[in-house]
Amino acid sequence: MRSIWIAGTLIASLAAAHAASAAEVVVEMLNRDKATNTTNAYKPALVKVAKGDTVKWVAANPGHNVAFVAGGVPTGVAPFSSAFAKEVTYKFDKPGIYVYKCTPHLGMGMVGIVWVGNDKSNLAEAQKAYVPPLAKKRLEPLFVEISK
Numbered sequence: 001m002r003s004i005w006i007a008g009t010l011i012a013s014l015a016a017a018h019a020a021s022a023a024e025v026v027v028e029m030l031n032r033d034k035a036t037n038t039t040n041a042y043k044p045a046l047v048k049v050a051k052g053d054t055v056k057w058v059a060a061n062p063g064h065n066v067a068f069v070a071g072g073v074p075t076g077v078a079p080f081s082s083a084f085a086k087e088v089t090y091k092f093d094k095p096g097i098y099v100y101k102c103t104p105h106l107g108m109g110m111v112g113i114v115w116v117g118n119d120k121s122n123l124a125e126a127q128k129a130y131v132p133p134l135a136k137k138r139l140e141p142l143f144v145e146i147s148k
């Protein structure tokens, strides 16, 4: 439940910070999130941004990347996959829910969501996008947070 609380707090603070202009939100790629004792994790796993904002994933630990999950992003968004162990940025110009994964650690549950512009229009599709069981389990509380 702690992770849900963290995500909720983050959403509240980001919403306040994003009222004015485009911003950059940082997500860490970690071998272990010590706060939650979760291995192979994005921190935070759920970020809420405004349309036009950029997310920067920093390679706090090497060996990870960021790749959109097929069917887990708004219609018309091109596939995206970053290089391993490198910081990467992506500018979110289209509202909606973006489910992403770490290519080598998807089976270990390394997934995250960027939620853009409060848009839930692809929620059902994003929930149906295939990910292995552990990843699905980690996405569940994030989808609950978005569904509120």
Ligand SMILES: [Cu+2]
Pocket: 040, 063, 064, 065, 102, 103, 104, 105, 110
């Ligand atoms: Cu990884």
